[in-house]
Amino acid sequence: MTVGQAAGLVGLSVRTLHHWDAVGLVRPSERTPAGYRVYSADDIARIHRVLVYRELGLPLAEIGRILDDPAADAREHLRRQRLQLTERISHLHTMAEAVDRMLAASSSGLKLTPREQVEIFGTDWRPEWVQEAEDRWGDTKQWAQYVERTSGLTPDDWRQVVADTEVLNADLAAAHRAGVVPGSDEGNALAERHRTSFSRYFDCTPAMHACLARSFVSEPGYLRYYDSLSPGLAQWLHALVYANTAAHGIDPDTATWT
Template structure:
């Protein structure tokens, strides 16, 4: 990421070359931003050279943040020039977006840790497998957090042993099955399927079996997991991206299945 400098240390007259060196981008980029009216130097020297002041550099830093977040120059211009958003609100917006970005990068680090662990256990994935398993459409568990929470359970031991023994074809099947299940869950939610219906119960069983592939998962455990989905923003975000309201719908469907089996979802435990 391009470093963002403190605009408060910038003098009021910096040439394009000085600004390029200060913020770590090219003179050509600054010229382009000037041409498209994204960031224009606001001052001129006695020799009629255009120069940037501290406010101009602060705007450049904001552009760099939004570019790092994947926004187009046109989108950035609209955000920065929005008369309804003051400077402080813009900074808070950038902070929120950066926090989200950092969380995603931390998630990727956890995915790499899992790959290293798999390698150490003799299961090395190819680049294609890595892309399929750890791509943006699939949210891996945070390995360190998972071990801290469940490292002393039989389920953790089972999951580690089963994952380490899986072949490339098996990982591909996991990916395909997960995509199909999530598509069907989203379709059920969007079409208004009753969480207590037999159709929902079939999806609940598929969901349980997707977990059971890695460790023996009972319906009571499934209730605990969906309870965690509602409490953990990372899981909620994943399901809500598939279909609005899907997290609560899945939890309700699992709870209905549990009741049908004589399990009280309000008191279900990890057993």
């Protein structure tokens, strides 16, 4: 192959191959009848070996020594380089996860990688829900409060959030099965606990809680979530919140997001 053909094959510039020829790293070993120097199959194979070593970070002078010294143990050298690469890859993964957390925190306040989100919130969790929530509420005061209040939470903090939510859900499901009446003292206390769980992220007023309660029975995602805890829980929780909102002197049917 001519130098141009060889350069195109291996993805290098002609100038690079000329330089490697000048320093004795890879020299075209054959000539055409007209006297032009060309690369043989062995020369091309040597170029590929040089590329491998260069990707490992070796200087050209050391690459030439390894390729030309019959006493050099190329396999041992590659094993050492592979160990270094493994360590570098591990370090880069750690850095990438840190960047993921920083990106998440800068936009959503959730300083968890997608892998951590699934590990903490469960296999049914979908990391894209965070972006969907930001798209829906990102321009609201409540979203700004959410970002501020959650941006400092660690993975262990989020595990505690999940544990607290599971306790609340278990108590709601048990009360539903026991027939706790919406508007009763016990029912209102449970509704307040539920509202407080939202207030962890933003100032959730009784009126806002009523607005959220409408979603529990109108949006399929909420409906499936609560009814999976106890069949009919979503409708009962809706009534529970509405009764508690009325106890605060607010008509839940006309309550607005204020």
